[in-house]
Amino acid sequence: MANLNIDSIKERTFDAIVIGSGMSGGWAAKEFTGKGLKALVLERGRDVKHLKDYPTTNLYPWEFPHHGVVPDAVQKANPIVNRCYAFGEDAMHFFVKDAEHPYVQEKPFDWIRGYQTGGKSLLWARQTQRWSDFDFEGPERDGFAVDWPIRYADIAPWYSYVEKFAGISGNRDGLAELPDGEFLPAFPLNAVETYFSNHLKKNYKGRHVISARCAHLSKPNQIHLDQGRGQCQERTLCQRGCPFGGYFSANSSTIPWALKTGLCTLRPHSVVESIIYDDKKGKATGVRVIDAQTKEAIEYYAPVIFVNAAALNSNLILLNSRSSRFPNGLGNDSGTLGKYVAFHNYSAHINAEYDGAKEWTTDGRNPAGGGYIPRFRNLHKQETNYLRGYAAGLYAYRGRMQSGEGIGEDLKKNLVNKELGGWQVGSHMMGETIPKESNYVALDKSLKDPWGIPQLKISVDYDDNDEKMKKDYIEQMTEMFTSAGFKNIRPGTDHRAPGLDIHEMGGVRMGKDPKTSMLDKWHRLHACPNVYVTDGASMTSTSCQNPSLTYMAFTARAVDHAVGEMKKGNLS
Amino acid sequence: MNRRAAIRNMALILGGAIVLPSCLHDDKGKAIVELERLKIDAEQEKLVNSLTQTILPKTDTPGAAELGINLFVFKMMDDCASKEQQADFITGLKTFADEAKNQMNKAFADGTDQERTAFVQSVEKQSTDKNFKDDGKLMAFYQMVKGQTIFGYTTSKFFMTKQVVYELVPGRYNAMYPASKATA
Numbered sequence: 001m002a003n004l005n006i007d008s009i010k011e012r013t014f015d016a017i018v019i020g021s022g023m024s025g026g027w028a029a030k031e032f033t034g035k036g037l038k039a040l041v042l043e044r045g046r047d048v049k050h051l052k053d054y055p056t057t058n059l060y061p062w063e064f065p066h067h068g069v070v071p072d073a074v075q076k077a078n079p080i081v082n083r084c085y086a087f088g089e090d091a092m093h094f095f096v097k098d099a100e101h102p103y104v105q106e107k108p109f110d111w112i113r114g115y116q117t118g119g120k121s122l123l124w125a126r127q128t129q130r131w132s133d134f135d136f137e138g139p140e141r142d143g144f145a146v147d148w149p150i151r152y153a154d155i156a157p158w159y160s161y162v163e164k165f166a167g168i169s170g171n172r173d174g175l176a177e178l179p180d181g182e183f184l185p186a187f188p189l190n191a192v193e194t195y196f197s198n199h200l201k202k203n204y205k206g207r208h209v210i211s212a213r214c215a216h217l218s219k220p221n222q223i224h225l226d227q228g229r230g231q232c233q234e235r236t237l238c239q240r241g242c243p244f245g246g247y248f249s250a251n252s253s254t255i256p257w258a259l260k261t262g263l264c265t266l267r268p269h270s271v272v273e274s275i276i277y278d279d280k281k282g283k284a285t286g287v288r289v290i291d292a293q294t295k296e297a298i299e300y301y302a303p304v305i306f307v308n309a310a311a312l313n314s315n316l317i318l319l320n321s322r323s324s325r326f327p328n329g330l331g332n333d334s335g336t337l338g339k340y341v342a343f344h345n346y347s348a349h350i351n352a353e354y355d356g357a358k359e360w361t362t363d364g365r366n367p368a369g370g371g372y373i374p375r376f377r378n379l380h381k382q383e384t385n386y387l388r389g390y391a392a393g394l395y396a397y398r399g400r401m402q403s404g405e406g407i408g409e410d411l412k413k414n415l416v417n418k419e420l421g422g423w424q425v426g427s428h429m430m431g432e433t434i435p436k437e438s439n440y441v442a443l444d445k446s447l448k449d450p451w452g453i454p455q456l457k458i459s460v461d462y463d464d465n466d467e468k469m470k471k472d473y474i475e476q477m478t479e480m481f482t483s484a485g486f487k488n489i490r491p492g493t494d495h496r497a498p499g500l501d502i503h504e505m506g507g508v509r510m511g512k513d514p515k516t517s518m519l520d521k522w523h524r525l526h527a528c529p530n531v532y533v534t535d536g537a538s539m540t541s542t543s544c545q546n547p548s549l550t551y552m553a554f555t556a557r558a559v560d561h562a563v564g565e566m567k568k569g570n571l572s
Numbered sequence: 573m574n575r576r577a578a579i580r581n582m583a584l585i586l587g588g589a590i591v592l593p594s595c596l597h598d599d600k601g602k603a604i605v606e607l608e609r610l611k612i613d614a615e616q617e618k619l620v621n622s623l624t625q626t627i628l629p630k631t632d633t634p635g636a637a638e639l640g641i642n643l644f645v646f647k648m649m650d651d652c653a654s655k656e657q658q659a660d661f662i663t664g665l666k667t668f669a670d671e672a673k674n675q676m677n678k679a680f681a682d683g684t685d686q687e688r689t690a691f692v693q694s695v696e697k698q699s700t701d702k703n704f705k706d707d708g709k710l711m712a713f714y715q716m717v718k719g720q721t722i723f724g725y726t727t728s729k730f731f732m733t734k735q736v737v738y739e740l741v742p743g744r745y746n747a748m749y750p751a752s753k754a755t756a
Contacts, residue, residue, distance in 0.1 A: 060732065060740060067644075067727040071651040188747040234742045363749035364742040398751075400736070404722045407627045407692055415726055416735050418755050 009301065014040040014265070016562070017287055017302040019272050019317065022119025024535040024551040025308035026250025027162065029258035029266075031559035037566075039258065040265045040300055042289060044309075045115030047268040048094070048122065050228075050251045054241030056090045064089045083500055084112045086123055091239040094122055104444045106459035108497035111312065111504075117268060118251035119310060120502065123239050126215045126247050127546040128168050129372065129391075130159050130179045134379055135543035138432075142378075142387050145340060145435045146511040148540045149521035152179065158553035166248040166552065167224050169368065170213030178210070178374040178545070185218045186211035187368035191360035192396035192423045197371065199484045206379065207480075209394050212372040215248035215549075227253050236365040247367070269293050271451045274321040275305055275330050275531060284330070284531045290451040303571045304530050304562050307508075308555065311536030315341075315441050315507040316456045318518075318533070331525030334515055337508060339440045341460050342542045344503040345390070345431030348470045348493045350477045352486035354396065354423040361398045361420055370395030373427070375544050377472065386468035390431040391544040392477065396423050425486055429473040432544040433498075434465055435506050460498045503547055505539035523558040530571050534558045605643065607650045610658050615679065616665055620645065622681040623668075623714075624721045626688045634730055636721060644724035645717055657716065664706075664713020668695075671710060 015037035018028040025041060032039040047053070061067050068089045075082045078098045087095055096113035103111055114120040133152045139145040156179070163182040170183040189197060189211055197209035216232040217224050224230075229245030229252055238247050245252035258264040269292040276299065278285045286301035307314045315338050321330035329337045370393065377389030401421050403414040439461065443454035474491040481489045498504070511517020514526035517540070523532045534555040536547060565571045601614030612620075624636035624645055636642055649661055672680035675694070676687050683691070695714050698704045706712055725731055732738035 058740065060729065061727040061738065062729045062732065066648060066652055067723065069648070069652050072654050073651075076654075187745055190747040193747075234745045235740065237740075359751055361749050361751045361754045363746035363754065364739075364744040366745045366747070402726075402736075404718070407696060407718075408629055408689060409631055411627065411722075412631065412633065415722065415731075418736070420751055420755060 012286075012299065013301040014038045015302060015566075016040070016304045016306065017042065017300055018306045018308060019287065020044075020119065020308035020310060020313075020535065021117045021255055021266065022114070022250055022308065022310060022535075023121040023124070023548050024555040025306070026118065026121065026254030026258070027552050027555040028306040028308055028534065028559055029264050030254040031556050032563070033258045033261040033263040035559070035563045036263070037563065038263050038265075040267060040302065041255075041258070042270040042272055042287065042300070043115075043117050043119075043266065043268045044271045044292060044313075045096075045117070045119075045268065047266065048116040048118055048241070048251055050241070050245065050249075050256060051243060054243065055093070057237070057240045057243050059090070059240075080110050081112060083110055083496070084502070086239045088239075090237070091123065094239070094241075101449060102447070103449075103455050104447060104457040106457055107461045109458040109460050110497045110499035111458065112499065112502045113310070113313075117255060117266065118249050121249040121548070122241055122251055124249075124502075124548060125369070125546070126238065126367070127369070127372070128163075128166075128170075128213050128215050128549040129374070129545040130181055131155070131543055131545055131550055132177050132179050134177050134375070135541070135545070138388060138543065139541045142382065144387065145541050146509065146513065146516050149510050149512045149517075154521070155550070155553050155557065158557040159549065162549070162552040162556050164221075165223060166215050166253065166549075167217045167220065167229070168213055168549070169211075169216050169218040171211050173208065173210045175208060175210070175374060177376075177379055181213070183213070184216075184221070187214070187216070187218060187366050189371050190362045190366075190396055191357040192354050192425060193371045193394060195354075195357060196394060196396070196425070196480075196484055200373075200480065203483060204376075204480065207373065207376045209371040209373055212368040212370060212393070214368040216367045217246050227257060229253065232367055234365045234367055236367050238367070271453070272309065272317050273297065273451065273453055275307075275317060276301075277321065277323040277325060277330060277528065279323060279325050282325075284528055290453070292451065295451065304532070304566065306555075306559070306562075307531060307533040307537070308535045311504045311507065311539075312341075312441055312456060312458070314533055314535055314537035316443070316453070318508060319441075319443050319456075320453055326527070330531065331518055331527045333527045334517060336437075336516060337518055338442050339437045339507065340435035340509050340540075341439045341441055341458075341504065341506045342433045342435040342539070343460065343498045343505065344501040344542060344544065345433055345462065345466050345470065346428060346501045347462075347466075347496050348429040348431075348473050348491070350427050350474065350481065350489065350491040352425045352481050352489040354425055354484075354486050356485070357423060369393065375432075377469075377476075384468070384472055386465045386472065387434060388432040388465075388469070389544065390429050390469060390473050392430060392473070393426075393428045395427070396425045398423050425481070427477055429470065430501075430544050430546070431466065431469045431473065432542050434463065435509070435541060436463070441507055458499075460504075462498065503536070503542070505536040505542050505547060508533045508537040509540045510538050511540060522561045523554060532558045532562060605646050607646060609655075610646070610650045610653075610661070612662070612665070615681075616669070617646075618681040619665065619669055619672075619679070620717060622683075622688065623692070623717055626685075626692050627718055627721050628725055629685070633735075636725070639725065639728050639730055641721050641724045641728070645720040648720045648724070649716065653716070657712075660709045660712040661716055664709035664711070664716075667708030667710040668713055671708075
């Protein structure tokens, strides 16, 4: 019996445990196993294998029972996830339904989740811009949050490292605020996007429209072919999972790469209840898992643990990892755990029309989505009545003059009208928000989820800074659209709850001082340095770039550090 | 409505085997189409079928009946419409039937092509009238049927392969494409 136990413990012991198999967890799995270490990857959802588990990927619109529309019963049962733009009949099986994992909204928060191998990396919008020192120096310069313990120089080589493997398309635009990367060819701007780009270049110093940089294989390199991935075929049906592996997802890239080493054990249906802290050893020794199907508790052990459960679930796990040493959550000596949560403000947009460029249109579809306007507000110095700034999408398209007017023969003719309409132009705001102590997540005192874990209580809201920034976005875009000669300019705002941006960040922030932050410059818990957090939870500030690329780079860098520590014997 | 039932219903209707309701004593009869949330009788079913065919008749290309668009409309109204929309649909359907009877002196479905077209044209005209008060939900009903007919048609295999071709795998993005080529 004793031997059996020892064997059993041995079987449950690994060199590293990675909690989560998504955007950042996939990278941790790849890096650990690539360096010859045995990694256990815990995924709370089901296994979704590349190609095999994309049931809708090759369906035509008419092959869906409702031609893509989500049935009313599903909509009514899922008011939260139904608000996500990608929650359609073709991809709804990849989203967590509202009832499946309840949480408490102290203030409205749309928590959009993907519980499966690959997590939300299957579903993301694939925009990948680097941060610069304008971003990392933000909190210190503008006096909010705490200073980042790292700068661009620390992360730049790791951006390069992950970009080469993931495959990022883009142009070398030479902008200090949006550093160039290791790019595959960009998806070019169309006639009106180019027109607007030139208009800004001529008339607005420091404002640019560039081809959106995105994680698509516009022209695969050998390293991508080695992953079994091929060239992007411009389907723009990415949320179904790509049969070509044309965009980066953990499913198509990092996870199969890790599994191929033979050193990776992927365990689906594994809800991490907590990280086990050994008071005597003064470190974390493993994790306690609840099997999502059997509800059985199982423990796994490793000298190093990576927390990549996605921002808010990483918070939840640490908050629920209580011990006599850490009664308020693992590593929470500073009392900042769960606090300073922030997000991106997507609540404004603008649409217009353009009469020119009638000789041009587009053919095929653009997976990059069009252009990207890097942040130009408060970049070099404070110049507005609010802090920080926003990036913006910028896209133009022409549709057919299809109309549903009339009945009979007339209607049929109107529906096949191939004549082109004028150009439609659109933009949406992506604003930085300021992390505040009052925007927090915490464990609910009484409510539990189906696995017996306290429900997460979320209390996150916009503030005055966000409102002012939104107003400025509308003003600046309206002015630029007007001077460009765009017509029928229609700015709009919505009252979406935070969370729908799916860029929730923070709660386990990095910082130099253990008294005011959770993680050091290597993403280790100050107070429990064999636990690393490298997903959105670790973000000290949010900047306005889409964050996934930064999580990938953070993770690869942190694993490199962890393995270095192991080799030095610091983690045994 | 489940997919299997839809297929079976489509086979029935396409096969012209609409002789079943004779065994029913209810004077209005039971609808053939199997719906879960939307309650309609055989007469109402006939009206909607007939309306989709009037909106989208067979010409030199297939119409609503040939493409089973009527079944798609029922499916969408049954599965995807909200309770409120379904209530409006039923109310408007009754108003539509009454108005048609007034104007045509017979049930809408019993009208000739010309009679039905004339009535629907008059409804179309009202739909552009800003002062029209849709108290009987006639317009709400009509627009739901027309909207779903158009949606079902433009996303049908026929339309997407023969009329305006939908490419599942474009394999290209030409950012600068001559407009003259696109309309050719």
